[in-house]
Amino acid sequence: MLSATYPLPPLRLPARPSASRFLLAVFRARLGTVLGAAAIGVVWALPGALLPLVVGQGIGAIGAHDGAAVGRWALAAAVLGLVQTVFGTWLHFLNYGLWLHGAGTTQRAVSAHTTRVGAGLREQTTTGNLVAVSTTDINHIGNTVEMTGRAVGSLLAFVVVAVWLVSTSPLLGVVALVGVPVAVLGIGPLLAPLQKRKAKQREQRGDVNALGADIVSGLRILRGIGGERRFFARFRETSQRVRRAGIEVGKAEAWLAAAEIALPGLVTVVITWLGARLAVAGSIDVGQLVAFYGVSAFLIWPVTAATEAVGSITSGLVASRKVVALLLAIRPKLADPENPVPLPEGPLELVDTESGVRVAPGRLTVVDFGADGEAVADRLARFADPADGEAVLVGGVRADHVALAELRRRVVYAHNQDIWFSGVLREQLAPARETGVGITEALSAADADDIVAALPDGVDEVIGERGREVSGGQRQRLNLARALAADADVLVLDEPTSAVDAHTEARITERVAALRRGKTTVVFSQSPLWTHVADEVFTAKVVTV
DSSP states (O other): OHHHHSOOOOOOOOSSOOHHHHHHHHHHHTHHHHHHHHHHHHHHHHHHHHHHHHHHHHHHHHHTTOHHHHHHHHHHHHHHHHHHHHHHHHHHHHHHHHHHHHHHHHHHHHHHHHHHHGGGHHHHSOHHHHHHIIIIIHHHHHHHHHTHHHHHHHHHHHHHHHHHHHHHOHHHHHHHHHHHHHHHHHHGGGHHHHHHHHHHHHHHHHHHHHHHHHHHHTHHHHHHHTOHHHHHHHHHHHHHHHHHHHHHHHHHHHHHHHHHHHHHHHHHHHHHHHHHHHHHHTSSOHHHHHHHHHHHHHTHHHHHHHHHHHHHHHHHHHHHHHHHHHHHHOOOSSOOOSSOOOOOSSSOOEEETTTTEEEOTTSEEEEEOGGGHHHHHHHHTTSSOOOTTOOEEETTEEGGGSOHHHHHHHEEEEETTOOOOSEEHHHHHSOSSOOSSOHHHHHHHTTOHHHHHHSTTGGGOEEOGGGTTSOHHHHHHHHHHHHHHTOOSEEEEESTTTTSOHHHHHHHHHHHHHHTTTSEEEEEOOOHHHHHHOSEEEETTEEEO
């Protein structure tokens, strides 16, 4: 959705990314918009800095009984208000786009990387960590990119005000130029504890997300063994740690907010007091005194903006550190070859030299290796590589010499524990490309017609995560239908009917054999019903034809 409404440019990361380099890469990806927001932020902030000066001049004109001058200064104030309104609206639009860019680009980078990792993802990270990165961390990175315009505008507005103060009263100018930076620096010691506490809270939030995901996925088992209370207690204890960490973050942010008001406010009090003394002494007029007060009150805003920018950068660095750690720590178990070799067209032969399994092209082969069968299936579909000195050949080409994208398209591996995602059943069954096997035909071959017929909306029914609306045997048949609809040149099935009764299995074996006739099909099963329809059978090192 984000890509359709707001194009996201590619993110070019350095070879050894760090948190700061990741943020810089996000900024560089849309540098034009960042610079545009900075320029518009300047135009938006300047009216706020100039307005007290214009009002002061207008009050001076009132004191001089110059009606024409009062009108001119009133018009100038109106123009400044109009400019600030127009450019403020424009800046808000750009800031929203930059937030989308920072959050969306990060989310896309993480999603693309984890998708490339594939089946090895669960072994290398936790669900909670991915949830935290995809929800909380991308928000912080978006906020870091979004604050650019306000930060640059506030900085230039401060410079303009300081120059006017120095030109009008060197004493007040020095107080502003020294006092405001000192106030900002006084806030600095509060940022390190804040960053540390945010990092701790981020870690604990990932832990509670992971625990929650584990509880939800195993809820049926927990109820069966009476473990609900124990896991609820663990979740409550973990969530309380997150709450306590959040309170610590809140305390640090409260001190920071108090310092944002107190320290610049002290500078405002000093400037106002000095300005009043200068007005009493006759060094400045009443209009200039009002301008001094307005300017000193305005100076709180640049300090607040600077503090916000520092806080956003702090949170962005913490979030980027987690994103970079995810990108660096999680690596695909299988690498694409540098010079991929294309597979030949038509039915493909499979050979696993480690186990001795040889699958003839265009035939249905049953492999009965017991517990070792899954390892052989993983190698044949290249979800794992064979031992050193051994190889898997697909159509006469070494599997590790074939591009993974082509291999996944030509060789489909369907495990009986494949995961279902939440969504419309039709979308889950239909492959990404047109094939020679329709959904209805695939459902019939998998003997899953009755499952669809029992659903209120048929194939348009919305299936929940992991397909919890159906039983294990029904989900297994739907898995098989999904694999058959892909109509792959090679189909590798791992125990596709282990959870169905014998009568159903008999119908499935006959129909699958008929549907896949002329195409390479490998079934890892110990069922004699599959052996009955097979063209070849491998049992350990024994081959039956």
